[in-house]
Amino acid sequence: MPNSNPVKMKDTGAYPDFIIPKKYASQTIFITTSTNLAKTGWELDLIHALSLAGKPLDFDPTPDIEEAELGTGKKLDGKRFALASIATRIKNGGTGKPPNANYSLTFATADEPIDSEFSVTSDETNPVTFYTKITFKLEK
Amino acid sequence: MSIKKIILPALLLLLSYCGYSQDQTPNKNLDNQVKSLQLNSSPAYVVLGVDPENIQRPNSPTDFIASVQSAVVNDKLQPNFAMETSPYYWGKKKPGSKKFDVYDYILVNDYWQNIAKSITLSFATSPSDSITFSKIPGGTGLGLGMHLQLVQGRVSPNVRKNLQGWYQYTRLQGVLESMIQTLEGANLPIEDMDTWMDETLSVGSNKSISDGEKMVIKSLLQQKLKKNSFTPNDLDAIRKVRDDVVTKSKTAIGQVNTYQFPLTREGFMLEFAVANASIAANSNWQDLQSAKTAIWLTPSYRFNINKDPEIIDFIDLMAVVRVTINSKSTDTSNYIDAGGKLQWVHNKLSLSAESIFRWLSNKPENQAKAYTVRTDVTISYKLNDVVTFKATFGSNFDGNSTHYSDPSKIFAVGGFHFGFSNFLKKQSGSAD
Numbered sequence: 336m337p338n339s340n341p342v343k344m345k346d347t348g349a350y351p352d353f354i355i356p357k358k359y360a361s362q363t364i365f366i367t368t369s370t371n372l373a374k375t376g377w378e379l380d381l382i383h384a385l386s387l388a389g390k391p392l393d394f395d396p397t398p399d400i401e402e403a404e405l406g407t408g409k410k411l412d413g414k415r416f417a418l419a420s421i422a423t424r425i426k427n428g429g430t431g432k433p434p435n436a437n438y439s440l441t442f443a444t445a446d447e448p449i450d451s452e453f454s455v456t457s458d459e460t461n462p463v464t465f466y467t468k469i470t471f472k473l474e475k
Numbered sequence: 476m477s478i479k480k481i482i483l484p485a486l487l488l489l490l491s492y493c494g495y496s497q498d499q500t501p502n503k504n505l506d507n508q509v510k511s512l513q514l515n516s517s518p519a520y521v522v523l524g525v526d527p528e529n530i531q532r533p534n535s536p537t538d539f540i541a542s543v544q545s546a547v548v549n550d551k552l553q554p555n556f557a558m559e560t561s562p563y564y565w566g567k568k569k570p571g572s573k574k575f576d577v578y579d580y581i582l583v584n585d586y587w588q589n590i591a592k593s594i595t596l597s598f599a600t601s602p603s604d605s606i607t608f609s610k611i612p613g614g615t616g617l618g619l620g621m622h623l624q625l626v627q628g629r630v631s632p633n634v635r636k637n638l639q640g641w642y643q644y645t646r647l648q649g650v651l652e653s654m655i656q657t658l659e660g661a662n663l664p665i666e667d668m669d670t671w672m673d674e675t676l677s678v679g680s681n682k683s684i685s686d687g688e689k690m691v692i693k694s695l696l697q698q699k700l701k702k703n704s705f706t707p708n709d710l711d712a713i714r715k716v717r718d719d720v721v722t723k724s725k726t727a728i729g730q731v732n733t734y735q736f737p738l739t740r741e742g743f744m745l746e747f748a749v750a751n752a753s754i755a756a757n758s759n760w761q762d763l764q765s766a767k768t769a770i771w772l773t774p775s776y777r778f779n780i781n782k783d784p785e786i787i788d789f790i791d792l793m794a795v796v797r798v799t800i801n802s803k804s805t806d807t808s809n810y811i812d813a814g815g816k817l818q819w820v821h822n823k824l825s826l827s828a829e830s831i832f833r834w835l836s837n838k839p840e841n842q843a844k845a846y847t848v849r850t851d852v853t854i855s856y857k858l859n860d861v862v863t864f865k866a867t868f869g870s871n872f873d874g875n876s877t878h879y880s881d882p883s884k885i886f887a888v889g890g891f892h893f894g895f896s897n898f899l900k901k902q903s904g905s906a907d
Contacts, residue, residue, distance in 0.1 A: 380577050382680035384652035389660030391653050393678035415660040419652035421645055426732040462645055462724055
């Protein structure tokens with residue numbers, strides 16, 4: 336059964352289970368985000384706070400996160416994963432309110448995604464923070 | 476192989492390469508709004524003598540742009556082609572067109588890096604003018620130029636202050652989110668905040684924060700949290716501080732976004748340019764010969780006069796000082812130009828008037844005056860992000876020193892200008 340979308344626009348402080356199919360037990364899992372604005376005339380500033388089991392993780396921001404390594408499915412089992420992505424829109428010729436920010440997150444091995452691509456579209460809140468807080472569980 | 480066979484494919488290759496490779500550059504839409512016009516006064520056009528406007532306020536460096544315009548050459552309206560590109564951005568890793576490095580744009584004051592970014596190469600072709608280049612058989616002119624910004628102006632103090640505030644609060648929020656994650660994720664205490672901060676600020680998005688800004692963030696955090704060790708019991712208090720920081724961040728960026736173009740640069744700017752015009756007689760590129768080389772400075776000052784932040788209202792004062800060295804086949808005299816321009820930009824409309832005096836270094840005996848003058852008025856209106864209408868009316872320098880008695884011939888140039896760069900960006904953006 337696929338996992339429900341873990342990306343939220345509020346920090347609930349809860350870490351619901353996120354099931355990793357057992358076939359990925361020995362495969363390395365990576366995380367990738369993608370953030371885009373719905374309108375031109377606005378600049379996007381994007382930063383992330385990423386951690387696994389409470390330890391901040393390193394990655395090279397582009398400024399999205401591209402294939403940051405998390406570990407094998409077995410190693411991730413039982414660990415809490417947290418990501419806060421803060422997106423700010425700066426007006427540069429655009430009009431009206433800040434455009435929606437389209438944010439998506441994918442957990443994948445080197446070969447394939449382990450689940451759906453999870454997407455959220457923000458409202459005009461600026462900056463907006465996208466929260467992903469889960470506890471990895473390896474399927475038994 | 477003829478030069479034409481080399482140059483034209485090279486230009487096309489550069490056009491397609493640059494159009495797709497420079498998406499990571501800061502996207503200054505106000506500059507893009509007038510850039511399709513600006514190209515008409517690129518150094519390569521100016522030195523060929525087919526520039527509708529002789530003086531232009533320096534543009535922000537960055538983009539690739541190409542344009543086709545029309546100008547009166549040999550009493551006929553003829554098409555000209557020009558393009559500009561900034562080598563600094565060639566081959567840079569492409570992080571995406573909509574991701575903006577505000578710190579780099581607003582807060583980095585590395586003078587030499589900013590100069591390197593501003594270096595822009597300029598290319599143009601036009602039918603050669605039979606009066607200006609009277610001793611060279613008619614053909615095609617090739618203009619090659621370069622310009623760079625010695626002084627680049629700054630965003631307005633109010634915007635700068637709010638952007639700096641927003642920057643510090645969002646980065647502080649990032650650190651607080653990490654703190655919350657640490658306390659939630661391992662259910663363990665942070666025993667020494669200084670050590671934890673040093674580790675956290677050295678990874679991920681925090682790597683791009685300068686040492687100076689990290690010090691500010693540390694100081695802000697210490698002020699707000701007032702202690703050096705934390706346990707999960709402190710989470711509610713930390714979340715409250717985080718929420719307060721988010722509110723301040725929203726207020727600061729909200730202030731910035733009340734302006735239509737908060738990122739535009741105002742105040743004093745100074746641009747240096749150099750360009751050479753060569754003529755291929757009878758359009759035979761194997762006979763390409765240098766006709767003139769010019770070097771000039773363009774100081775300018777922009778006054779932001781808008782009372783309503785949502786309305787674009789600028790007045791630009793500009794000047795130019797230019798020395799043109801002619802080959803003997805072009806003119807027996809060299810030129811010294813000096814002039815000024817007044818421009819008003821109001822939303823999509825721009826009106827300007829300019830006047831430039833040209834002095835001869837070696838006045839021919841049959842000429843009464845050692846100077847001539849160019850005067851023109853330009854109106855432009857941006858129809859959309861890609862297309863701008865522009866019309867210029869006035870009198871131009873009349874050929875070379877043998878025609879200086881009669882600078883009164885009126886010219887009128889009008890047309891639509893296409894900002895190919897914006898178009899390519901739109902295509903790229905829609906494919907995201």
